[in-house]
Each structure stands twice: as C-alpha cells, then as structure tokens.
Amino acid sequence: MDIKINDxxxxxxxxxxxxxxxxxxxxxxxRKVAFLFGEDFRLVADAPYEDLVAINQTERQKITKEYRTLEEQSLKLFTQDVDLLRERQEYEVTGGYVKPSNYFQIPGKVLHLDGDPAYLKKCMALYEKIGVPVLGFHCNEKEMALKIGGLIDYYRPDILVITGHDAYSKAKGKMSDINAYRHSKHFVQTVKEARKKVPHLDQLVIFAGACQSHFESLIHAGANFASSPSRINIHALDPVYIVAKISFTPFMERINVWDVLRNTLTGAKGLGGIETRGVLRTGMPFNPIQDEN
Structure with a gap:
C-alpha cells in the first residue's frame, strides 16, 4: 500500500x-525518508519509508481510545476545579451569600501560537468548550520569535502559549545541549522576545515547549510553565489545560504548580513550572442593558 502525505x-x-x-x-x-508529526503528541520525527505502516480508521480508533478516555477524564477534573473556583468566588463576593449575586468575571485572555495547524484547531475547540477567550495563530516554529512582538502589541494577552513540535536527537548531542533539539532554541528565543515586551512574570504568563523540549532553558528564558522536565512526549492538549487553569484563577491567588499539572494528560514528568499568580478579575455590578422595546 502506497503511503502518501497526510496519511x-x-x-x-x-x-x-x-x-x-x-x-x-x-x-x-x-533512501526514501518520511517526515512525521505526532497525531496526539507534540512530537516530530523521521523514519525510513519502509518502516511505516498505514493505519486505517478502525485501527486508529482502537489505538487512540485510551487517549480519548484520558482527555475526557482531564476535562471532567478541570471542569470540577473551575466550578469550585467559581463557587468560592461567589461566596467571597457576596459576603457568604448574604449580598445579592450581582457581579461579573473577566478570565485571562490567551494568545496561542502553534506550529501545527491541526493541533491549533484541536486546542481552539477545547478553549471554546471551556470558555477561555483566545486568539490562535498557526506559525512555523522558526518564525515565532520574529512575529511575537507585534502580536503581543496587537492583542495584549494575559497568557501566552508558544508550542508546536519538538524532539531530542541523541545523535546531535547531549541532553543538556539545546542544539540537540529540533525547535527548543526557537521556543527559547520567542520567550525572550516576549519578555522584552512584558518582563514581569505575573503580567504575562507564558507556557512554552512541546514534546521532549529543553525545559530548563525555557524556564530560564522567562517561561512560567514549560515542557519537558523528563524529556518525554506531551499531549497535544496539555498547554490548554495549564493556561485555562491560570485564566480562571483569581489574580489575588498564587497557583500551586501541582494544582496546575495534576489535571494534564502528561503530568509532572512532561510539564513543569514556577509559582504564578492567576489572572481572573471579578467586578460589579453586573447590569446588562435591557432593550426597551
């Protein structure tokens, strides 16, 4: 069976x-070589053409069933977390439910740069499902550093996601050598450019990285959260769960790193970060204008 692009x-x-x-x-x-993007994980790879096996729709559903179940579990746990945050906020704003529940909330705005248009589409659907305000852009990893400044000026996000594909190659160097990674150096440079615009870690919260990315360099460049501490693969949707938690946490609260990571699909081996403030803001009164007619 011939294998073609997009199979x-x-x-x-x-x-x-x-x-x-x-x-x-x-x-x-x-030799015929195929270049590959992970379908569920943010991994880029290449392989001899003869090593490839075409996967039909039935086989694909069997293989991905476990991932779909994990996605559903993560979404359920995240939704429970957000509901608890909202209940607590309502209790505090209404003085223990004594005053009228007459307030509104503004979750943090997300700017999401993704090196993969298919992953971007999946992430945008999840942002919409959760209710996070987001602007998404597909951008080649090598071009992100050039474009990030203008995008920050235009959109003025509270949270920035810099992701796409990455991979560590043992043949290119030691695990500590950033040049042994496919796109880590591009993510690092993009984080640095973003920090030139907004230096403060709590004024712009940044998630950066993909599968097997150079975690330490991303954190030192100015990311609040990054992948991958143990150089493992991360799930395509993991960045969404991290920044959504930040988006819905009140700005007066600091987020425990484990509280952010525990509902992701990859967990602490693939994701890490530093203590960070939430960005949700509550206001009052909520007074929608009614049409007189």
Whole structure:
C-alpha cells in the first residue's frame, strides 16, 4: 500500500506505539525518508519509508481510545476545579451569600501560537468548550520569535502559549545541549522576545515547549510553565489545560504548580513550572442593558 502525505501511520520498529501524520517524503542518500508529526503528541520525527505502516480508521480508533478516555477524564477534573473556583468566588463576593449575586468575571485572555495547524484547531475547540477567550495563530516554529512582538502589541494577552513540535536527537548531542533539539532554541528565543515586551512574570504568563523540549532553558528564558522536565512526549492538549487553569484563577491567588499539572494528560514528568499568580478579575455590578422595546 502506497503511503502518501497526510496519511496516518505507525512505525514498525516501535510496534506502532504512536500515531503520526506524514508531512513530507524525500529521497535522502538514495533512501526514501518520511517526515512525521505526532497525531496526539507534540512530537516530530523521521523514519525510513519502509518502516511505516498505514493505519486505517478502525485501527486508529482502537489505538487512540485510551487517549480519548484520558482527555475526557482531564476535562471532567478541570471542569470540577473551575466550578469550585467559581463557587468560592461567589461566596467571597457576596459576603457568604448574604449580598445579592450581582457581579461579573473577566478570565485571562490567551494568545496561542502553534506550529501545527491541526493541533491549533484541536486546542481552539477545547478553549471554546471551556470558555477561555483566545486568539490562535498557526506559525512555523522558526518564525515565532520574529512575529511575537507585534502580536503581543496587537492583542495584549494575559497568557501566552508558544508550542508546536519538538524532539531530542541523541545523535546531535547531549541532553543538556539545546542544539540537540529540533525547535527548543526557537521556543527559547520567542520567550525572550516576549519578555522584552512584558518582563514581569505575573503580567504575562507564558507556557512554552512541546514534546521532549529543553525545559530548563525555557524556564530560564522567562517561561512560567514549560515542557519537558523528563524529556518525554506531551499531549497535544496539555498547554490548554495549564493556561485555562491560570485564566480562571483569581489574580489575588498564587497557583500551586501541582494544582496546575495534576489535571494534564502528561503530568509532572512532561510539564513543569514556577509559582504564578492567576489572572481572573471579578467586578460589579453586573447590569446588562435591557432593550426597551
């Protein structure tokens, strides 16, 4: 069976443990090589063409069933967290439910830059489902640093997501060498450019990174949260759960890092960060204008 660009495949040498989308096929040194993007994880890879196995829709559903279940569990836990935050806010604003519940809330605005248009679409659907105000842009990882300044000036976000695809290559260097990573240096430079615009860690909260990214460099560059402390793969939707938690946490509260990570699909091995303030703001009165007619 011929494998073409955009086909979903697995790798025989890895027992088809992960699903990939074929993004390019090239002849290199007389061999056919396929370039791959992870379908559920933010991983970029390449593989010999003959190592690929085409995955049909039925097989795909079987392989991804576990991931879909995890996504549903994470969303359920996150929704419970947000409901508790809202109940607590309502209790505090109304003085223990003594005063009228006449207030409004402004969650933090998110600017999401993604190196993969398919992942961006998935993330935007989840943001909408959760209720987070967001502006999303597809941008090649190598171009993010050039574009981030203008986007921050235009949108003035409270939270910034810088993500896409990444991978560590042992053949290119030690794990401590940022040049051994596919896109970590581009993410780092983008974080630095963003911090030139907004230096304060609580005025612009930044998540940066993808699968196997150089966590330490991203944090030192100015990210509040990043991947991947243990250089493992992270799920495509993990950045959404992290920034949504920040978006709905009141700005007077500091977020315990574990509270942010525990509802992600990857957890502390793939994601980490530093203590950060929430960005939700509450106001009153809530007084919607009624049409007289």
């Amino acid at each position: 979903i495949v697995g790798r025989r040498s890895y027992n088809c443990d992960l699903l990939f989308r074929v993004i390019d096929i090239q002849m290199i040194d007389g």
